[in-house]
Amino acid sequence: MLSQTLKRLIIACTVITSLVIAGCATGPKVRSDAAANTNFSSYKTFGFMPEPATDKAGYATLVTQHFKDAISAEMTALGYQFAESNADLLINFNSNVESRTDVRSMPSASFHYGYYHYRRGIYAGFPIYTNDVDTVHYKVGTVNIDVVDAAKKQLIWEGVSEGTLKRKDLEQPKQAIANVVGLIFQQYPTRQTVPQS
Numbered sequence: 001m002l003s004q005t006l007k008r009l010i011i012a013c014t015v016i017t018s019l020v021i022a023g024c025a026t027g028p029k030v031r032s033d034a035a036a037n038t039n040f041s042s043y044k045t046f047g048f049m050p051e052p053a054t055d056k057a058g059y060a061t062l063v064t065q066h067f068k069d070a071i072s073a074e075m076t077a078l079g080y081q082f083a084e085s086n087a088d089l090l091i092n093f094n095s096n097v098e099s100r101t102d103v104r105s106m107p108s109a110s111f112h113y114g115y116y117h118y119r120r121g122i123y124a125g126f127p128i129y130t131n132d133v134d135t136v137h138y139k140v141g142t143v144n145i146d147v148v149d150a151a152k153k154q155l156i157w158e159g160v161s162e163g164t165l166k167r168k169d170l171e172q173p174k175q176a177i178a179n180v181v182g183l184i185f186q187q188y189p190t191r192q193t194v195p196q197s
Contacts, residue, residue: 007040028141028163032187035156038149040189046080047087047150053094066174067093071145078190089156092146095177097165102136108170139165143180159184 040089041094048071054064069092072082139160147157161180169176186189 028161029185030159030161030183030187032159032184033156034158034189035154038156038189040157043088043149044081044090045083045087046075046089046147047083047085049090049092049148052092053144061093063173063177066177067181069096069174070178071185074181074188075180076183078185078188087150090148090150092148094144096142098140098142103134139170141165141169141176141178141180143184145181145184157189159187 047067053068054061054067071093075091076082137147141164142160142162145159146155148154149156162183163180165176
Protein backbone atom coordinates (compact mmCIF):
# COMPACT_ATOMS: atom_id res chain seq x y z
CA MET A 1 0.00 0.00 0.00
CA LEU A 2 2.71 2.42 1.04
CA SER A 3 4.91 1.48 -1.92
CA GLN A 4 2.01 2.25 -4.29
CA THR A 5 1.64 5.69 -2.70
CA LEU A 6 5.36 6.30 -3.06
CA LYS A 7 5.29 5.22 -6.72
CA ARG A 8 2.38 7.58 -7.43
CA LEU A 9 4.21 10.44 -5.71
CA ILE A 10 7.39 9.80 -7.75
CA ILE A 11 5.36 9.69 -10.99
CA ALA A 12 3.54 12.92 -10.08
CA CYS A 13 6.83 14.69 -9.27
CA THR A 14 8.35 13.46 -12.55
CA VAL A 15 5.36 14.75 -14.56
CA ILE A 16 5.43 18.13 -12.80
CA THR A 17 9.19 18.47 -13.37
CA SER A 18 8.74 17.61 -17.07
CA LEU A 19 6.02 20.24 -17.44
CA VAL A 20 8.19 22.88 -15.75
CA ILE A 21 11.13 22.06 -18.04
CA ALA A 22 8.86 22.06 -21.11
CA GLY A 23 7.43 25.43 -20.04
CA CYS A 24 10.92 26.88 -19.76
CA ALA A 25 11.87 25.52 -23.17
CA THR A 26 9.18 27.37 -25.09
CA GLY A 27 10.14 30.31 -27.24
CA PRO A 28 9.36 33.96 -26.70
CA LYS A 29 5.79 35.27 -26.66
CA VAL A 30 5.05 37.48 -29.65
CA ARG A 31 2.08 39.79 -30.05
CA SER A 32 1.23 42.54 -32.50
CA ASP A 33 -1.38 45.18 -33.19
CA ALA A 34 -2.28 46.98 -36.40
CA ALA A 35 -4.21 50.17 -37.07
CA ALA A 36 -7.68 49.48 -38.44
CA ASN A 37 -8.43 50.16 -42.12
CA THR A 38 -4.75 50.41 -43.09
CA ASN A 39 -3.72 49.22 -46.54
CA PHE A 40 -0.19 48.00 -45.87
CA SER A 41 0.39 47.14 -49.54
CA SER A 42 0.02 50.84 -50.47
CA TYR A 43 3.37 51.62 -48.85
CA LYS A 44 6.46 51.11 -51.01
CA THR A 45 9.48 52.36 -49.08
CA PHE A 46 10.81 52.26 -45.54
CA GLY A 47 13.47 53.96 -43.48
CA PHE A 48 14.43 54.34 -39.84
CA MET A 49 13.77 57.00 -37.24
CA PRO A 50 16.70 59.44 -37.00
CA GLU A 51 17.42 58.36 -33.42
CA PRO A 52 16.14 54.85 -32.69
CA ALA A 53 15.37 54.09 -29.05
CA THR A 54 18.44 51.82 -28.77
CA ASP A 55 20.87 54.70 -29.45
CA LYS A 56 22.61 56.10 -26.39
CA ALA A 57 24.38 59.38 -25.70
CA GLY A 58 24.17 60.60 -29.29
CA TYR A 59 25.86 57.69 -31.07
CA ALA A 60 24.60 54.53 -32.77
CA THR A 61 25.18 51.36 -30.78
CA LEU A 62 26.07 47.94 -32.17
CA VAL A 63 22.63 46.77 -31.05
CA THR A 64 21.09 49.49 -33.25
CA GLN A 65 23.04 48.23 -36.27
CA HIS A 66 22.04 44.62 -35.60
CA PHE A 67 18.37 45.67 -35.46
CA LYS A 68 18.64 47.74 -38.66
CA ASP A 69 20.22 44.81 -40.51
CA ALA A 70 17.59 42.32 -39.32
CA ILE A 71 14.62 44.65 -39.93
CA SER A 72 15.93 45.66 -43.37
CA ALA A 73 16.13 41.98 -44.35
CA GLU A 74 12.54 41.39 -43.21
CA MET A 75 11.11 44.52 -44.85
CA THR A 76 12.93 43.77 -48.12
CA ALA A 77 11.54 40.22 -48.05
CA LEU A 78 8.07 41.77 -47.70
CA GLY A 79 8.61 43.77 -50.90
CA TYR A 80 9.51 47.19 -49.44
CA GLN A 81 12.53 49.18 -50.63
CA PHE A 82 14.87 51.05 -48.31
CA ALA A 83 14.89 54.84 -48.75
CA GLU A 84 17.42 57.06 -47.00
CA SER A 85 14.94 59.97 -47.06
CA ASN A 86 11.23 60.56 -47.74
CA ALA A 87 10.31 56.97 -46.92
CA ASP A 88 6.63 55.99 -46.71
CA LEU A 89 7.25 54.11 -43.45
CA LEU A 90 9.58 54.94 -40.59
CA ILE A 91 10.65 52.22 -38.20
CA ASN A 92 11.62 52.58 -34.57
CA PHE A 93 12.69 49.79 -32.22
CA ASN A 94 13.73 49.23 -28.65
CA SER A 95 15.09 46.41 -26.53
CA ASN A 96 15.32 45.87 -22.81
CA VAL A 97 16.92 43.19 -20.66
CA GLU A 98 15.58 42.74 -17.14
CA SER A 99 16.79 40.45 -14.36
CA ARG A 100 14.05 38.45 -12.65
CA THR A 101 13.86 35.99 -9.80
CA ASP A 102 11.32 33.21 -9.32
CA VAL A 103 10.81 31.16 -6.19
CA ARG A 104 9.48 27.75 -7.13
CA SER A 105 8.07 25.23 -4.69
CA MET A 106 7.88 21.52 -5.50
CA PRO A 107 6.22 18.96 -3.19
CA SER A 108 8.46 16.12 -2.04
CA ALA A 109 8.35 13.23 0.39
CA SER A 110 11.10 11.69 2.45
CA PHE A 111 11.40 8.89 4.93
CA HIS A 112 13.39 9.56 8.08
CA TYR A 113 14.58 6.59 10.06
CA GLY A 114 16.73 8.07 12.86
CA TYR A 115 15.58 6.34 16.03
CA TYR A 116 13.50 4.01 13.87
CA HIS A 117 16.53 2.57 12.04
CA TYR A 118 15.30 -0.93 12.82
CA ARG A 119 12.63 -0.44 10.11
CA ARG A 120 15.19 0.00 7.32
CA GLY A 121 14.86 -2.69 4.68
CA ILE A 122 11.78 -4.22 6.28
CA TYR A 123 9.19 -1.49 5.94
CA ALA A 124 9.11 2.29 5.80
CA GLY A 125 7.62 4.67 8.28
CA PHE A 126 5.11 7.29 7.30
CA PRO A 127 6.49 9.70 4.70
CA ILE A 128 7.13 13.27 5.73
CA TYR A 129 5.75 15.64 3.12
CA THR A 130 7.63 18.88 2.55
CA ASN A 131 8.16 21.45 -0.17
CA ASP A 132 11.52 21.85 -1.88
CA VAL A 133 12.04 25.53 -2.61
CA ASP A 134 14.30 26.68 -5.46
CA THR A 135 15.22 30.25 -6.26
CA VAL A 136 15.83 30.76 -9.98
CA HIS A 137 17.54 33.87 -11.38
CA TYR A 138 17.14 34.61 -15.09
CA LYS A 139 17.04 37.42 -17.64
CA VAL A 140 14.01 38.40 -19.71
CA GLY A 141 14.38 40.28 -22.96
CA THR A 142 11.72 42.49 -24.50
CA VAL A 143 11.88 43.75 -28.09
CA ASN A 144 9.45 46.30 -29.50
CA ILE A 145 9.22 47.31 -33.20
CA ASP A 146 7.08 50.27 -34.31
CA VAL A 147 6.12 50.92 -37.94
CA VAL A 148 4.96 54.52 -38.49
CA ASP A 149 3.19 56.18 -41.41
CA ALA A 150 5.73 58.95 -42.09
CA ALA A 151 3.26 61.36 -43.72
CA LYS A 152 0.62 61.05 -41.00
CA LYS A 153 3.14 60.58 -38.14
CA GLN A 154 0.92 57.75 -36.94
CA LEU A 155 1.79 54.30 -35.59
CA ILE A 156 0.24 51.70 -37.90
CA TRP A 157 1.81 48.48 -36.61
CA GLU A 158 3.53 47.33 -33.46
CA GLY A 159 5.22 44.00 -32.79
CA VAL A 160 6.42 42.94 -29.34
CA SER A 161 8.36 39.90 -28.22
CA GLU A 162 9.16 38.88 -24.66
CA GLY A 163 11.06 35.80 -23.56
CA THR A 164 13.69 34.32 -21.31
CA LEU A 165 17.21 34.89 -22.59
CA LYS A 166 19.61 31.99 -22.82
CA ARG A 167 23.36 32.36 -22.34
CA LYS A 168 23.80 31.87 -26.11
CA ASP A 169 21.54 34.89 -26.78
CA LEU A 170 23.74 37.09 -24.60
CA GLU A 171 26.95 35.77 -26.16
CA GLN A 172 25.70 36.10 -29.77
CA PRO A 173 23.45 39.19 -29.78
CA LYS A 174 23.48 39.67 -33.57
CA GLN A 175 22.01 36.21 -34.21
CA ALA A 176 19.60 36.51 -31.26
CA ILE A 177 18.30 39.85 -32.62
CA ALA A 178 17.91 38.41 -36.14
CA ASN A 179 15.93 35.46 -34.72
CA VAL A 180 13.55 37.57 -32.62
CA VAL A 181 12.99 40.13 -35.40
CA GLY A 182 12.11 37.24 -37.73
CA LEU A 183 9.59 35.93 -35.21
CA ILE A 184 7.99 39.36 -34.78
CA PHE A 185 7.67 39.91 -38.53
CA GLN A 186 5.86 36.57 -38.89
CA GLN A 187 2.85 38.56 -37.63
CA TYR A 188 3.24 41.48 -40.04
CA PRO A 189 -0.12 42.09 -41.81
CA THR A 190 1.14 41.40 -45.36
CA ARG A 191 3.17 38.32 -44.40
CA GLN A 192 0.47 35.91 -45.62
CA THR A 193 0.47 37.52 -49.09
CA VAL A 194 4.23 37.07 -49.52
CA PRO A 195 5.24 33.73 -51.08
CA GLN A 196 7.19 31.63 -48.56
CA SER A 197 10.42 30.13 -49.89
